[in-house]
Amino acid sequence: MSDKKIALVTGANKGIGYEIAAGLGALGWSVGVGARDQARRDTAVARLRDAGVDAFGVPLDVTDDRSVAAAADLIAERAGRLDALVNNAAITGGGQQQPSSVDPAVIRTVVETNVIGVIRVTNAMLPLLTRSASPRIVNMSSGVGSLTRQSGPDGDTTTGPVAVAYAPSKSFLNAVTLQYARELADTRILINCACPGFVATDLNGFRGVRTPQEGAATAIRLATLPDGGPTGGFFEDAGVVPW
Numbered sequence: 092m093s094d095k096k097i098a099l100v101t102g103a104n105k106g107i108g109y110e111i112a113a114g115l116g117a118l119g120w121s122v123g124v125g126a127r128d129q130a131r132r133d134t135a136v137a138r139l140r141d142a143g144v145d146a147f148g149v150p151l152d153v154t155d156d157r158s159v160a161a162a163a164d165l166i167a168e169r170a171g172r173l174d175a176l177v178n179n180a181a182i183t184g185g186g187q188q189q190p191s192s193v194d195p196a197v198i199r200t201v202v203e204t205n206v207i208g209v210i211r212v213t214n215a216m217l218p219l220l221t222r223s224a225s226p227r228i229v230n231m232s233s234g235v236g237s238l239t240r241q242s243g244p245d246g247d248t249t250t251g252p253v254a255v256a257y258a259p260s261k262s263f264l265n266a267v268t269l270q271y272a273r274e275l276a277d278t279r280i281l282i283n284c285a286c287p288g289f290v291a292t293d294l295n296g297f298r299g300v301r302t303p304q305e306g307a308a309t310a311i312r313l314a315t316l317p318d319g320g321p322t323g324g325f326f327e328d329a330g331v332v333p334w
């Protein structure tokens with residue numbers, strides 16, 4: 092088994108996930124680029140390798156049981172363990188998301204990716220994570236999932252427009268993360284949520300004001316927490332995000 096730390100980043104072919112992979116790679120980690128599309132995955136792996144990162148492709152659709160099981164098998168064969176899992180892949184569900192007019196199918200699709208996808212991937216990777224000396228799980232959440240911010244006086248400014256599929260999917264993810272933290276409290280695994288800020292990516296039509304590199308910083312910090320670091324928390328660059 093190699094001493095080199097190994098990470099899996101889901102949705103790492105572009106945006107913040109790509110920069111998390113690049114950042115962990117720059118720290119000397121071997122990074123699995125989880126991506127569902129072969130061409131996009133191959134391009135990202137090639138770019139990362141050109142930048143000196145020890146990157147390898149991991150075919151991965153977080154909504155597909157067989158794909159996720161195959162991804163765990165690939166990492167088991169390659170490294171025999173996993174030191175950090177970054178559950179980054181997500182979708183917004185796009186378009187109009189007023190509660191009174193939303194198509195319930197949109198909610199189902201968003202939750203399937205943003206919440207159940209995280210649970211599916213995490214559970215498949217837990218046996219590999221338990222073989223690490225210092226396992227870390229980072230769930231990419233969003234400040235828009237903060238119920239405190241949504242209900243505060245500046246809700247529209249801090250959490251954006253009403254989005255009944257996307258925003259509650261991140262609140263759900265936060266709640267799920269806490270359940271894992273409680274279950275895993277007596278293990279070496281630290282599991283936390285990260286908010287990247289408002290980042291210019293495909294997710295928001297590049298309207299964000301931060302760079303994907305800036306957005307990756309908190310997730311990288313949480314993926315590389317020292318032993319004894321926080322677990323069951325929700326963090327952004329400035330510190331703790333209120334639930």
Ligand SMILES: NC(=O)c1ccc[n+]([C@@H]2O[C@H](COP(=O)([O-])OP(=O)(O)OC[C@H]3O[C@@H](n4cnc5c(N)ncnc54)[C@H](OP(=O)(O)O)[C@@H]3O)[C@@H](O)[C@H]2O)c1
Pocket residue numbers: 101102103104105106107108125126127128131151152153154178179180181182204208231232233234286287288289290291292293294295299
């Ligand atoms: N951008 C922001 O301002 C912002 C703010 C708060 C939180 N976040 C969170 O940060 C994370 C990254 O977002 P981003 O802005 O970098 O978005 P992005 O550029 O749209 O990237 C999303 C990634 O997720 C992948 N993905 C989606 N569904 C998938 C599936 N079923 N299986 C595997 N991969 C899948 C996409 O792959 P394809 O290329 O194949 O579609 C893509 O690689 C997300 O969790 C997002 O909610 C972003």
